[in-house]
Amino acid sequence: MGAKPVIVKDGIAGARAVDQLKRLIHAGELAPGEQIRQEQLAERLAVSRPLVREALRALSTQGLVEHRPHQGFFVTKRAPIELAQIMLMLDLLEPPLMRTMDALPADVMSRLTELNERMAEIADDWDNTETLRLNREFHFLLFGQSPYRLVLEEVERLWGLAEPFLSQKLSSPDARHQAVAEHERIIAALAAGDLITAADAHDVHRLSGRRGMLPHLPTTN
Numbered sequence: 001m002g003a004k005p006v007i008v009k010d011g012i013a014g015a016r017a018v019d020q021l022k023r024l025i026h027a028g029e030l031a032p033g034e035q036i037r038q039e040q041l042a043e044r045l046a047v048s049r050p051l052v053r054e055a056l057r058a059l060s061t062q063g064l065v066e067h068r069p070h071q072g073f074f075v076t077k078r079a080p081i082e083l084a085q086i087m088l089m090l091d092l093l094e095p096p097l098m099r100t101m102d103a104l105p106a107d108v109m110s111r112l113t114e115l116n117e118r119m120a121e122i123a124d125d126w127d128n129t130e131t132l133r134l135n136r137e138f139h140f141l142l143f144g145q146s147p148y149r150l151v152l153e154e155v156e157r158l159w160g161l162a163e164p165f166l167s168q169k170l171s172s173p174d175a176r177h178q179a180v181a182e183h184e185r186i187i188a189a190l191a192a193g194d195l196i197t198a199a200d201a202h203d204v205h206r207l208s209g210r211r212g213m214l215p216h217l218p219t220t221n
Contacts (some may be wrong), residue, residue, distance in 0.1 A: 013047065017047050021052075021059060022163075023127070032075050032076065032078070033075060035071070036072065036073040038073070056073045060073070062161075063163075064076055078165075084216075086162050088217060089154075094143070094206060096151060097148055097151060098146070100146040100147060101199075103193060111141060112183075115134050115137055115138045116180055116184065119138075119179065119183070131176055132163070132167060136159065140159075142202070169210070175209055182204065183205070185201040185204075185205075189201055
């Protein structure tokens with residue numbers, strides 16, 4: 001099972017507008033906290049202003065943009081401490097998904113390999129938009145093998161909130177090559193039928209690249 005798609009009323013054109021807006025946000029061309037000028041954006045994307053507004057509303061459900069009454073839409077700006085809390089929740093919810101999977105069918109294993117091979121092919125590209133899409137599909141194909149559907153829905157929501165951080169995490173070729181290598185370890189364990197090692201490898205992958213990027217959350221005594 002993949003992540004739920006963003007749905008807009010205008011079909012293909014609307015989905016394209018959503019993807020273009022995501023690309024601008026992930027590339028930093030629309031900066032965190034920046035107000036989004038709908039008329040200028042409609043001209044830039046060569047779409048109608050109502051379609052831009054529809055796309056912005058769709059992205060607001062993902063937490064990438066926020067609407068302020070009487071002001072308009074703004075790119076969501078999250079403090080590091082907020083992102084740290086989102087990642088903390090993912091640390092709690094993702095392991096049960098990985099540890100409740102059954103043996104993966106051949107078509108799922110084939111798709112995981114295909115996704116990771118494509119990530120390897122484009123690891124050195126400047127634009128990481130496709131990498132983010134492939135990475136998301138890879139992980140939710142794994143998570144979707146768990147019977148914990150309510151947990152999966154919450155993880156999907158949290159991934160949407162964490163997308164700016166994930167974009168930063170996979171912004172460099174070195175980080176992308178590392179992710180591919182870590183995916184390969186997960187795939188190898190699954191291919192050997194070792195679900196425990198696969199879950200352990202996913203734990204390592206989830207935590208790698210995060211050190212030094214997020215603050216330490218206070219702990220209770």
